[in-house]
Amino acid sequence: MIRVFTILTCIFMLQGCITKIVTVPVKAAYGVTKGVVKGTAAVVGAVIPDGDDEDKKKD
DSSP states (O other), X not given: OHHHHHHHHHHHHSHHHHHHHHHHHHXXXXXXXXXXXXXXXXXXXXXXXXXXXXXXXXX
16 A cells, blocks of 8 residues: 555646656747748748739739
């Protein structure tokens, strides 16, 4: 019974560490992906500069 109590106590104490281990890489991957998407959008906008004008003419 003491072993079960000890294991449960360790699990609750390490819960914050496990959360950090999981969330930090996810946030880093999100930041990198966000930068890549913005860069791709800028390149596409540079290659097709008149794309925005067509949308304004339709309105």
